[in-house]
Amino acid sequence: MEVFQVAHFVRLRSSVRSSRYLAAADDGTSVFLCGRRGVHNAVWAVEPVIGVIPGASAGPYVRLRGAYGRYLVATNYGAGRGPSDGVVAEQRDLGVRPTPPGYLWQAFRRRDSFVLRNGAGRYLRANGRFRRWHKDVSVAGDNASTMMQWRVEVVPPMASRPSLVDLPAQLMHRTNPPVESDLSRVIRYVRADNAGRYGEQEWAPVRVNTNNLTHLRLTMAERLGQNCDAGQITLCVRAGRYAHLSPLLVDLPMGNNPIHIVVLNHGTPARENPQTMGSRSKISLKLLVDSKSKKVLFAEAGKEFVDFVFSLLTLPVGAVVKLISAGTMQGSIGRLYQSVEHINASYLLPNKDRADLLQPKVLHPDARELLLLQPESGGAGGSPLARFKLYTCAGHCTTAAMEAKAACPQCKKAMDTEVALVLPSASSPAQSSAAASGGDGESSGYVKGLVTYMVTDGLEVTPMSAISSITLINKFSVGKDVELAEKYVSIAMDEGLGILKAALRSDTVLSDVFLAKKK
Known part of the structure; x- marks a missing residue:
């Protein structure tokens, strides 16, 4: 290697x-x-x-x-x-x-x-x-x-960015030039900010009938407005949800398959290192609200938000208390948590660690990402959720331990080699291959993408339909003077923890988090 x-x-x-x-x-x-x-x-x-x-x-x-x-x-x-x-x-x-x-x-x-x-x-x-x-x-x-x-x-990296008229050589070996039907496709594009971040809800479609890179740059510049110069942007392909961005230096491939393009501005940190950029750790949500009563009727949500609220059910109780602070918990669970924090270690069994109760490990491998939390780090500012780990010995016996350095009961060697934990819900190789070729990462999370979901104020989730939304609006409006309006919000870690906290004590979660007056 x-x-x-x-x-x-x-x-x-x-x-x-x-x-x-x-x-x-x-x-x-x-x-x-x-x-x-x-x-x-x-x-x-x-x-x-x-x-x-x-x-x-x-x-x-x-x-x-x-x-x-x-x-x-x-x-x-x-x-x-x-x-x-x-x-x-x-x-x-x-x-x-x-x-x-x-x-x-x-x-x-x-x-x-x-x-x-x-x-x-x-x-x-x-x-x-x-x-x-x-x-x-x-x-x-x-x-x-x-x-x-x-x-x-x-191959050494390029010393400078290629210009519009000085692009690298590419394959052009076809005897007969392709016709428009061979090249017509939908491009889904998004413009990244100067740090290279963009939202998954910000993709917009445009149909093109050619695979020419220069034509695509001009089309993107026209779509992005007067402040966009075709000579001052770089188009990057994102070939799948978890692919690194790849600067597009040749014409698009033949065919009609959709392609995802991220537009970068020249002279920004993202343009200098496109592999470090990615979608923002935020989720966009569209709310339908009654401006007079300050209540949310429902939200139109994509896969990301539904995966997030479903992932709340994977959290151990101890992790929930740590995330939202024991002192603010309603009921007795917060005081129980504080009791474990304050009890003298001499009362605990020698082989027991209070961290197993106060910081229980999360079993689901995607829980940290779905909960919009930062990756684990060694410092005090790391993620409050520890990752569930398994260890085996150097001889790879048929045993595993949840703590490193335990002695293998078969070969007596230290069990300090971390092994991967594969859950029963994980995709089969065939499913993974199919999802990989599809490119939208639908094997991660819980629900399918390319579907809009309706989430009520009390976090009831159903597929969105015109009938269900009209029924809910009519039910809410009966005998009331309402003033309906749309409100767009972004959800990052703070809002995510607010939703978790509100879900434990309220039937109007979205209203409490996004419409309540700030104290």
Whole structure:
């Protein structure tokens, strides 16, 4: 892996077919062996992957991102008639977390070259040793073939931003130019702020009938208004909810699939390092309110907000008390929490830690993100929710412990190797692969995206429909003088904790949080 530790961008050249490079095809899906070293399609960005990956062998790993922002993946589709032919390699979106094993790659030195093994234990293979017209690339089991050996060429980053008239070379090998029906697609775009942040509710659609990058820049500048100069923006592809942003330096791929574009301004921190930017840790919500009575009738919500309110049910009671402060809790649970805080340690059993009661670990792996909390850190300002961890011994016996350093009952070694916890609700490999190709991350959280939900003031959640909303409005308006208005709000950590606190004591949660007068 040392070759990937020093590289941000690489070319992968076949050791046997020495003039052929692994390239992202301009259909946006397939990969093949390309004889043109200088095209941008033959350059792959290297993304280190941190942490333990369920279902994958020991790391470290990287992801390889191509010219269209999509990732090199070993699919489940057979590459030939027999099992020894392996599976097809493709470009795919990254729409799930953690990263599926098929997206993960390691480099191991073999003779004077490298072999690339993925998280499932298969190896990237060039084809066409004897049939020279054969340009396919597959992923197969290791049979010591030299066709699995690659030369890794480190590509230095560009010294300056390419101009509109000086873009990198790209694949343009089609004999017949494509017609409009081959290129018409919907672009979903959002403009990021100077820090590179944007809201998931801010995406807007526009239909284009060409794949030309310059035309797309001009279209984006026109849509964004008079203060937007096509020469002063960079268009970045986001190929899936959890993909890094990839500056678009070549024309769009052929086809009609929708593409997500994030627009960055030149001269901002986000433009200098687009991989550090992402969606804001906020959720947008549209409320229908009665301005006279200061009450919320209902909210129109997307997947993010519904996942958030559903995730409140995953919290242990001790975690809830810590999040909203024991002194402000109604009832007796706050005083019970304070009793545990203040009891002398001499009254506790020697093998018991009061932190297990005061700071219980959260089992659900996405709970911290869904609750809009910051990641764990070692300092006092870290997340109030500890992550549930499991440990095993170096011999990987069939035992696990919730605390490091416990002695393995089988081999007696210290159980200090962290292992991944996979919940029964986690997606199967087939579901993960399907979700990854869809690109919207619907396997994370609880409910499906692309649906609008109605959330009442008392947090009753149902799919949005015209009939249900009209019925609720009529029910609220009977015998009353109402003045209905729309109100847009953003939910970050403070508002999220306010919703949690209000949900424990009130039937008018949204009104209490967003319409109550500030004290």
